Amino acid sequence: MAAEDESRVLGDVPTGLLIGGSWQDATGGERFDVTDPSTGKVLVSVADGRPEDGIRALDAAAAAQESWGRTSPRSRSDVLRRTWELVQERKDDIALLMTLEMGKPLAESHGEVTYGGEFLRWFSEEAVRITGRYGVNPEGTGRTIVSQHPVGPCYLITPWNFPLAMATRKIAPALAAGCTVIVKPAELTPLTTLYVAKLFEEAGVPAGVLNVVPTTKAGALTEPVLADSRLRKLSFTGSTPVGVKLLQQAAGNVLRTSMELGGNAPFIVFEDADLDAAVEGAMLAKFRNIGQACTASNRFVVHESVADEFAAKLTERVQALPIGRGTDEGVRIGPLINEAAIEKAERLVKDAVERGATERIGGGRVDRPGTFFSPTVLDHVKPGSDILKTEIFGPVVAVSRFSSEEEAVRIANDTEFGLVSYVFTRDLARGQRMIELLETGMMGLNVGVISNASAPFGGVKQSGVGREGGFEGIHEYLSTKYTMTPSPFA
Ligand code: NAP
Numbered sequence: 407m408a409a410e411d412e413s414r415v416l417g418d419v420p421t422g423l424l425i426g427g428s429w430q431d432a433t434g435g436e437r438f439d440v441t442d443p444s445t446g447k448v449l450v451s452v453a454d455g456r457p458e459d460g461i462r463a464l465d466a467a468a469a470a471q472e473s474w475g476r477t478s479p480r481s482r483s484d485v486l487r488r489t490w491e492l493v494q495e496r497k498d499d500i501a502l503l504m505t506l507e508m509g510k511p512l513a514e515s516h517g518e519v520t521y522g523g524e525f526l527r528w529f530s531e532e533a534v535r536i537t538g539r540y541g542v543n544p545e546g547t548g549r550t551i552v553s554q555h556p557v558g559p560c561y562l563i564t565p566w567n568f569p570l571a572m573a574t575r576k577i578a579p580a581l582a583a584g585c586t587v588i589v590k591p592a593e594l595t596p597l598t599t600l601y602v603a604k605l606f607e608e609a610g611v612p613a614g615v616l617n618v619v620p621t622t623k624a625g626a627l628t629e630p631v632l633a634d635s636r637l638r639k640l641s642f643t644g645s646t647p648v649g650v651k652l653l654q655q656a657a658g659n660v661l662r663t664s665m666e667l668g669g670n671a672p673f674i675v676f677e678d679a680d681l682d683a684a685v686e687g688a689m690l691a692k693f694r695n696i697g698q699a700c701t702a703s704n705r706f707v708v709h710e711s712v713a714d715e716f717a718a719k720l721t722e723r724v725q726a727l728p729i730g731r732g733t734d735e736g737v738r739i740g741p742l743i744n745e746a747a748i749e750k751a752e753r754l755v756k757d758a759v760e761r762g763a764t765e766r767i768g769g770g771r772v773d774r775p776g777t778f779f780s781p782t783v784l785d786h787v788k789p790g791s792d793i794l795k796t797e798i799f800g801p802v803v804a805v806s807r808f809s810s811e812e813e814a815v816r817i818a819n820d821t822e823f824g825l826v827s828y829v830f831t832r833d834l835a836r837g838q839r840m841i842e843l844l845e846t847g848m849m850g851l852n853v854g855v856i857s858n859a860s861a862p863f864g865g866v867k868q869s870g871v872g873r874e875g876g877f878e879g880i881h882e883y884l885s886t887k888y889t890m891t892p893s894p895f896a
Pocket of ligand 1: 563564565566567568572590591592593594621622623624625626628643644645646648649651652665666667668669699700701797825865869870
């Protein structure tokens with residue numbers, strides 16, 4: 407990728423706060439740098455929102471709520487559809503921007519443009535399908551009317567790992583439902599959100615409907631916004647500890663909440679599985695986004711009769727993964743997001759090895775500038791190892807073994823998380839049993855990627871509350887009203 411492309415794309419990113427339809431400096435004029443994790447170099451600096459800027463954004467969202475909530479569903483749909491078209495037109499630039507600020511290989515960024523863009527198209531189609539119902543009460547004396555209404559101004563917090571998709575998965579259903587929003591992107595990756603906000607403007611979104619406030623002071627900016635009674639909803643994607651804290655704050659204002667939190671996905675390979683398909687699925691489920699996905703398989707739980715063969719085949723594939731800057735041709739493993747991510751992966755690998763795991767390949771930091779960790783396969787990982795309890799968020803495979811279906815289910819469910827599970831089996835009845843027995847919000851049955859705009863994404867247990875995408879996604883931004891009327895024949 408040519409250096410001129412990089413500077414042109416970076417030059418196209420608006421770097422202010424978007425509040426009430428205008429791009430502004432932060433109060434006090436502070437800015438912060440956004441860096442490329444593959445080089446450590448500064449890409450560009452953006453306005454650093456202060457707590458008062460969060461409230462100004464809420465002022466704008468609250469002022470725009472009534473008129474946006476009353477626009478026709480078709481006009482809201484048109485804004486989303488037009489934004490989707492603009493994302494398609496600028497797909498190369500958006501993909502490059504994501505790779506620059508987050509590090510993932512360019513091919514994966516293109517994949518995210520398709521996936522993340524699809525939420526705009528899906529919810530442009532859902533905007534015109536919000537329905538209610540009309541019914542006769544059992545006594546026949548009354549008529550019940552059930553209608554759906556926008557929840558009101560929403561505060562949307564997104565993580566750094568999928569800079570486009572995590573934003574569109576919230577903005578699109580909120581706008582489709584008739585809600586105005588304030589988006590607080592992750593400090594590490596605000597550029598994609600800012601760029602897409604500009605596309606929304608080009609698509610005709612009215613002033614105040616979409617506000618974007620990057621900041622280095624997430625906690626200080628968020629607290630007063632959540633405490634303000636004009637806000638009606640919090641939607642958060644990020645880690646479980648931060649989610650728990652935000653739920654506590656949201657309780658003070660009895661806010662509607664959607665929480666997409668951490669995971670600890672089991673990847674179960676039964677003895678009857680198609681092993682090549684399982685290895686293919688494992689490569690996707692583990693190494694997509696350099697392992698930095700909430701859906702990343704964290705624990706490979708493999709039947710003892712096929713574990714050696716599975717681990718050997720997987721190791722062979724892992725050995726061939728090209729490491730490098732995400733913009734370079736053919737790279738599959740880019741950098742981890744920062745030093746803390748490297749240290750975490752190192753600590754988890756060390757603990758597993760000290761407890762008896764064998765290292766088939768990899769195991770540490772790559773000796774080159776940037777924050778690179780070599781793809782790693784650990785085998786015979788022992789129960790009690792930290793790596794089995796902690797979301798790894800890096801390119802490390804941890805294989806352990808089981809001997810019976812009951813044991814596999816027990817191991818899979820032995821976690822406070824419940825986002826996604828992967829199961830590989832050729833036995834249909836066993837697959838169906840897994841659907842019923844695994845404590846999980848989503849399942850990949852003989853597939854390694856489950857994300858799709860048409861499907862309800864979300865978890866159970868400490869992986870979250872609510873669903874994004876699918877028919878369910880828009881209902882997170884609608885409130886139900888019921889009206890009783892007398893029978894017209896009384
Ligand atoms: P994180 O540290 O929880 O941060 C997520 C977002 O919350 C960021 O925008 C962050 O801002 C903000 N934040 C942090 N502390 C805050 C506070 N006190 N008040 C308000 N906002 C606050 O998570 P992350 O490291 O970015 O993302 C990785 C985590 O997200 C993993 O656990 C992963 O599983 C989870 N995730 C879940 C899903 C899902 O759909 N379930 C999808 C993707 C990721 P700053 O950037 O400024 O710190």
